[in-house]
Amino acid sequence: MLGRTANGLFWMFRYLERAENTARLLETGLRMALTRDVQTAREEWRSVIATSGYKELYEAENDGYDGMSAWNFILRDKSNPASIREMFGAVRTNARLARTNISSDIWEAVNENWMALDKMLARPVSQGSVGDVVHTIRRAGMRIHGALDGSMLRSDAYHFARAGTFMERADSTARILDMKYYLLLPSLSYVGSSLDSGQWEQILRSVAGARAYSWLNAGQIDARGIVEFLVLDDRFPRSLAFCRGALRDNLAALARLHGQEGASNELMRAADMHITDITIDQIFEQGLHEFLVDFMNRNAAIGEAIAQDYRFLA
Amino acid sequence: MVGKSGNFDEMYDADGNIRPAYADYCGWFDEQDNASLRRKDAEADESFRKTGITFNVYGDDEAEERLIPFDMVPRVITAPEWRKLTRGIEQRVRALNSFLYDLYHRQEIIRAGRVPERLFRQNEAWLPNMVGFTPPGGIYTHIVGIDLVRTGPDDFFVLEDNARTPSGVSYMLENRETMMSMFPDLFSRVHVETVSNYPRRLARSLAACAPPAFASSGRSKPTVAVLTPGIYNSAYYEHAFLADQMGAELVEGSDLRVVNGLVQMRTTSGYRPIDVLYRRVDDDYLDPLTFEPSSVLGVPGIMDVYRAGGITIANAPGTGICDDKAIYSFMPEIVEFYTGEKPLLPNVETWRCADSDSLAYVLDNLDELVVKEVHGSGGYGMLIGPTASKKEIREFRKKLEATPENYIAQPTLSLSTCPIFTKKGLAPRHVDLRPFVLVSPQGIDITPGGLTRVALKEGSLVVNSSQGGGTKDTWVLKD
Numbered sequence: 001m002l003g004r005t006a007n008g009l010f011w012m013f014r015y016l017e018r019a020e021n022t023a024r025l026l027e028t029g030l031r032m033a034l035t036r037d038v039q040t041a042r043e044e045w046r047s048v049i050a051t052s053g054y055k056e057l058y059e060a061e062n063d064g065y066d067g068m069s070a071w072n073f074i075l076r077d078k079s080n081p082a083s084i085r086e087m088f089g090a091v092r093t094n095a096r097l098a099r100t101n102i103s104s105d106i107w108e109a110v111n112e113n114w115m116a117l118d119k120m121l122a123r124p125v126s127q128g129s130v131g132d133v134v135h136t137i138r139r140a141g142m143r144i145h146g147a148l149d150g151s152m153l154r155s156d157a158y159h160f161a162r163a164g165t166f167m168e169r170a171d172s173t174a175r176i177l178d179m180k181y182y183l184l185l186p187s188l189s190y191v192g193s194s195l196d197s198g199q200w201e202q203i204l205r206s207v208a209g210a211r212a213y214s215w216l217n218a219g220q221i222d223a224r225g226i227v228e229f230l231v232l233d234d235r236f237p238r239s240l241a242f243c244r245g246a247l248r249d250n251l252a253a254l255a256r257l258h259g260q261e262g263a264s265n266e267l268m269r270a271a272d273m274h275i276t277d278i279t280i281d282q283i284f285e286q287g288l289h290e291f292l293v294d295f296m297n298r299n300a301a302i303g304e305a306i307a308q309d310y311r312f313l314a
Numbered sequence: 315m316v317g318k319s320g321n322f323d324e325m326y327d328a329d330g331n332i333r334p335a336y337a338d339y340c341g342w343f344d345e346q347d348n349a350s351l352r353r354k355d356a357e358a359d360e361s362f363r364k365t366g367i368t369f370n371v372y373g374d375d376e377a378e379e380r381l382i383p384f385d386m387v388p389r390v391i392t393a394p395e396w397r398k399l400t401r402g403i404e405q406r407v408r409a410l411n412s413f414l415y416d417l418y419h420r421q422e423i424i425r426a427g428r429v430p431e432r433l434f435r436q437n438e439a440w441l442p443n444m445v446g447f448t449p450p451g452g453i454y455t456h457i458v459g460i461d462l463v464r465t466g467p468d469d470f471f472v473l474e475d476n477a478r479t480p481s482g483v484s485y486m487l488e489n490r491e492t493m494m495s496m497f498p499d500l501f502s503r504v505h506v507e508t509v510s511n512y513p514r515r516l517a518r519s520l521a522a523c524a525p526p527a528f529a530s531s532g533r534s535k536p537t538v539a540v541l542t543p544g545i546y547n548s549a550y551y552e553h554a555f556l557a558d559q560m561g562a563e564l565v566e567g568s569d570l571r572v573v574n575g576l577v578q579m580r581t582t583s584g585y586r587p588i589d590v591l592y593r594r595v596d597d598d599y600l601d602p603l604t605f606e607p608s609s610v611l612g613v614p615g616i617m618d619v620y621r622a623g624g625i626t627i628a629n630a631p632g633t634g635i636c637d638d639k640a641i642y643s644f645m646p647e648i649v650e651f652y653t654g655e656k657p658l659l660p661n662v663e664t665w666r667c668a669d670s671d672s673l674a675y676v677l678d679n680l681d682e683l684v685v686k687e688v689h690g691s692g693g694y695g696m697l698i699g700p701t702a703s704k705k706e707i708r709e710f711r712k713k714l715e716a717t718p719e720n721y722i723a724q725p726t727l728s729l730s731t732c733p734i735f736t737k738k739g740l741a742p743r744h745v746d747l748r749p750f751v752l753v754s755p756q757g758i759d760i761t762p763g764g765l766t767r768v769a770l771k772e773g774s775l776v777v778n779s780s781q782g783g784g785t786k787d788t789w790v791l792k793d
Contacts, residue, residue: 001581001582002582003581004566004580005564006582100558100564104365107366108364108365111363111364258582259583310582314568314569314580
C-alpha cells in the first residue's frame with residue numbers, strides 16, 4: 001500500500017482513540033462535578049483541561065473553570081485544536097484519504113457518526129445534552145472498531161490501524177497517570193488520612209477501568225494497586241503493558257508482511273524489555289513520573305520510526 | 315402527468331398512454347402507495363449522505379459537500395433503441411480517436427481541407443509536443459462520455475463529446491445500487507441490463523493498454539493507479555470509488571516520482587512502478603517540467619517517461635481538444651472523413667460565430683438560440699435565449715461581438731422529458747444522457763445505460779449538477 005495511505009490509517013485511528021479518551025475524561029469530569037462540592041468540581045475541570053494539553057488556551061478565553069465552559073471548550077471550541085469536533089473531523093479526513101484501504105462498513109461508520117456529531121456540535125452544548133454527545137462518541141468508537149474487526153482483511157492496512165490505536169491508547173493512559181501521579185505517591189498513600197478515594201476512582205473511570213479494578217481487587221483501593229493495574233497488568237486492555245504488547249504484535253506483523261524489520265521493531269524490543277522486566281517497587285523507587293516520561297518518550301520514538309520505516313512521508 | 319405539448323415525453327405519448335418502454339415500470343408503480351414512496355425518497359437521500367457520495371462546489375463555503383439530488387423514477391431505454399445508440403456511439407468514438415491520431419501525426423484532414431487549421435492551433439488543449447508521438451496501442455480516448463439528447467421517438471442527437479475526463483460514472487453505479495436496495499421487487503419484475511461490472515470493465519480495458527516497458531518488465535500483471543488531485547477535489551469521491559472498485563491504488567502527485575526511468579509510487583516497502591495511470595488531473599498540471607511549472611498535482615518528468623514508452627496515461631495528453639465546441643461543430647465531417655460513413659448519430663445544428671454569416675444570423679436571433687463558449691463546460695458562460703432577460707441578452711451580445719470566435723450557437727432544443735417523483739406525484743422534467751465508453755486495443759466497450767441528468771426545475775433545460783440538476787438511474791431493458 002502507499003506510504004501516504006498508511007499514514008492516513010495510522011492517524012485516523014490515533015485521532016479516534018484520542019477523541020474517545022477525551023470523551024471519557026469529560027464523562028468522568030461530569031460525574032465528579034455532580035457528586036462533589038463546587039470547589040472540587042472546579043479543580044476537576046481544571047485537571048480535565050490540563051490533561052487535554054491546552055490549559056493556556058482555555059485560560060486565555062475563559063474566566064474560570066465551570067462545567068459549561070469546560071465541556072464546550074473540549075467538545076467544540078473553534079480555537080481548540082484538540083476539540084472533539086476537530087479530532088473527529090481529522091478521523092474523517094484521514095478515512096477519506098485512506099478510503100481505498102478501509103472497508104465500506106468502516107467508512108460508513110465514520111461518516112454517519114461524523115454527520116451526527118457535526119449536527120450535535122453545531123451549537124453550544126447544554127448540560128442536558130452533553131451526556132448524549134459523549135455517548136455518541138463512545139458508540140462511534142465501538143462501531144468503528146467493530147467494523148474494523150469484522151470486515152477488514154488482516155493485511156498491512158489493518159496493522160497500521162491497530163498500531164495507531166495502541167500507540168495512542170498507551171500514550172493516553174500514561175498521560176492521565178502522570179497528571180495525577182502526585183495523588184499516587186506512596187508517601188501520601190501510606191499516610192492514608194488525606195487520601196480521597198473518589199479521586200482514585202476517578203482515575204480508574206477515565207481509563208474505563210473502575211469495574212475491572214474492583215473486580216480484581218475486591219474493592220481494595222490503594223496507590224500501589226492502581227499503578228500496578230494501569231501499568232503492569234497485561235489483562236487490562238488500556239494498561240501500558242497491554243498496549244505495548246499489542247503494538248509489538250502489530251509491528252511484528254508489519255515486519256513479516258514487508259519481509260524485513262526496521263528501526264521501529266528494534267526500538268520496540270528495547271521498550272518491551274523496559275516494561276516487562278520491571279516491578280512495581282522498582283517503578284516507585286525510580287519515581288513514577290520519571291518512569292512515565294521515559295515511557296512516553298519511547299512511545300514517541302517508536303511512532304517516528306514507524307513513519308520512517310514505512311515511508312509515511314515523501 | 316402528460317408531457318407538455320411540444321416536447322417528447324419518454325413515458326407518455328401524446329394521448330397520455332404509457333409507452334411500451336415504461337409499461338412494466340408503471341405497472342409496478344401503480345401498485346405502490348404514495349406514502350411509502352415518499353418515505354423511500356427520504357431514505358435515498360439519507361443513504362447517499364451516509365455513503366458520502368457528495369461533490370464539492372467551488373467557492374461555496376456553506377455547504378462544503380453537497381449531494382446531487384437523486385430522483386427515483388428510472389429513465390428507461392429499450393433494447394432496440396440501445397442497440398441503435400451503441401452503433402452511433404461506437405462510430406463517433408472511433409472517429410474521435412482517429413481524428414486525434416491524425417491531428418498529432420500527418421494531419422490528413424487538414425490537408426484535405428475538411429477542417430481549418432486554425433481550429434486546433436488556437437486551442438489551449440492542443441499539445442504541440444505530442445506531435446509525432448503515438449500513445450501505447452494508438453489509443454487517445456480511453457474513457458469517453460458522449461452526451462446525448464432526445465427530441466422524438468427516433469431522434470437522438472450528440473450534444474457534447476467529453477474526451478478529456480468525463481465524470482459522473484460513480485453516480486451511474488450508486489444510483490443503481492440505491493434503486494436495487496430500495497425496490498428489490500421492482501428488479502425481479504423488470505429485467506434490466508447490469509451496470510455494476512463497469513469498474514471491472516474499466517480495469518480490464520486499462521490493463522489492456524499497458525505500455526511497451528511493461529512487456530519487458532517480467533511482471534505478470536500491469537499495475538493500474540488512479541491519479542487524483544486530492545481530497546478537496548470536487549470529484550474525489552468518484553476517484554476513490556473507482557480505485558476501490560477496481561482494486562487499484564489511488565495516488566496523488568506527491569506519491570509519485572520518476573525512478574529508474576519509470577513512474578513509481580511510494581509504497582510502504584519502497585517505490586513500485588505504475589504501468590497505467592488513469593489520471594483525473596488535467597494536462598496542464600500533469601508535469602511541472604513540461605506544462606504548468608507551479609503544479610504540485612503532477613509528477614516531474616512523467617512526460618519524458620511517457621514519450622519513452624514507460625507508462626500509459628489515460629486519457630492521453632492532448633485529448634482534451636475534442637471537448638472544444640468549435641471542433642464539435644465539425645464532427646459530421648470528421649466522422650465521415652475517418653469512417654467513410656454518414657454519422658449515425660447527428661450533431662445538434664450548430665452555428666460557428668467565427669463565420670461572419672453565421673454570426674449575423676446568431677445576432678439577429680439571440681432570443682431564440684442557445685449560445686455557448688467553445689471552451690466552456692459545466693453549463694457556465696452560456697446564454698439560453700428564450701429564458702434570458704433583455705439585459706442578459708444585451709450583455710451577451712457585447713461579448714459575442716467582441717470575440718465571436720469564442721462562441722457557437724444552437725437552436726433551443728425541445729429536449730425530451732421523463733417524469734420525476736414530486737410531492738404532488740409524477741411531473742415531467744427535461745433529461746439528457748451520458749453513456750460511458752471504454753476504448754482499448756481490444757475494442758470499444760459501452761456499459762448499457764449511463765448517467766441520466768435531469769433538470770429539477772419545471773421547464774428548465776439546464777441539467778448540470780453545478781446548476782441544480784439531479785440524476786436518475788438509467789435502465790436499458792433486456793430483450
